[in-house]
Amino acid sequence: MNLSHSDLNGLHVAIIMDGSGRWARMRGLERTEGHRAGVETVRRVIAAAPDLGVSTLTLHSFSSGNWQRPPQEVERLFGIFEDFLFAEPTLWIGRGIRLSVIGRRDRLPASLLQTIEYAESATGGCRNFHLRLAIDYSARHAILDAARRMNAADTADSEAEQELFAHLLGQAEGEAVPEVDLLIRTGGEQRLSDFMLWESAYAELYFTPRLWPDFTGEDLSEALKEFHLRDRRYGALATAV
Numbered sequence: 001m002n003l004s005h006s007d008l009n010g011l012h013v014a015i016i017m018d019g020s021g022r023w024a025r026m027r028g029l030e031r032t033e034g035h036r037a038g039v040e041t042v043r044r045v046i047a048a049a050p051d052l053g054v055s056t057l058t059l060h061s062f063s064s065g066n067w068q069r070p071p072q073e074v075e076r077l078f079g080i081f082e083d084f085l086f087a088e089p090t091l092w093i094g095r096g097i098r099l100s101v102i103g104r105r106d107r108l109p110a111s112l113l114q115t116i117e118y119a120e121s122a123t124g125g126c127r128n129f130h131l132r133l134a135i136d137y138s139a140r141h142a143i144l145d146a147a148r149r150m151n152a153a154d155t156a157d158s159e160a161e162q163e164l165f166a167h168l169l170g171q172a173e174g175e176a177v178p179e180v181d182l183l184i185r186t187g188g189e190q191r192l193s194d195f196m197l198w199e200s201a202y203a204e205l206y207f208t209p210r211l212w213p214d215f216t217g218e219d220l221s222e223a224l225k226e227f228h229l230r231d232r233r234y235g236a237l238a239t240a241v
């Protein structure tokens with residue numbers, strides 16, 4: 001199987017953190033209050049993940065489609081990301097958490113870009129856990145971008161080709177994209193919304209109605225319990241029982 005794995009031994013969990021706007025509206029609050037509350041969930045999930053056997057966590061934070069939202073919501077979201085990425089690295093360094101941001105960088109405001117670069121370089125030497133935030137991320141864009149860089153001369157056999165492609169896909173991050181083991185979406189929608197389309201080829205999918213600000217470490221543990229009950233066959237036959 002020509003899958004690329006992260007250099008860490010644990011699982012790669014990817015989460016589409018959805019439902020924060022509805023969470024806020026249900027309380028008569030502005031949607032952005034839901035995004036703010038969602039930051040606490042991010043902290044909870046990062047704290048819970050390592051003890052659950054997770055070593056790579058990719059969190060969908062802002063999709064390229066989200067540019068269609070009102071500019072004020074986008075601006076506030078970027079402000080929340082910036083505050084978060086400025087405040088957390090000190091804590092992350094102590095826990096060996098390395099941060100990478102995936103997605104397009106050419107359309108982000110300069111101050112957010114600077115904070116991303118600060119957080120990535122501050123945690124660059126950390127080796128216990130890999131936290132990846134997807135900002136201005138579109139899987140289709142990432143795939144097209146990698147395809148454009150794919151050299152026809154390097155495509156002699158399909159296994160090598162897939163490996164090369166995974167490297168090209170992760171080129172912006174400087175490393176191959178890791179396969180997703182478990183993909184969780186909160187907020188009740190059952191779709192991928194252009195997230196990790198290549199990396200999730202054999203991911204187990206887990207959908208929960210829980211709105212993101214209400215999601216807890218216990219919920220993550222439940223999702224992983226279910227994941228461990230699944231039979232991942234990769235197209236082969238089930239292991240004999």
Ligand code: IPE
Pocket residue numbers: 017018019020021022023061062063066077187
């Ligand atoms: C997901 O929550 C977070 C972002 C897209 C930034 P939403 O903002 O989509 O919340 P709902 O789906 O409207 O409740």
Ligand code: IPE
Pocket residue numbers: 016017018060061062063065066189191193
């Ligand atoms: C996906 O949620 C993007 C993030 C969670 C960052 P959306 O709320 O934007 O997705 P759709 O519009 O329901 O597909």
Ligand code: MG
Pocket residue numbers: 018019187
């Ligand atoms: Mg949504």
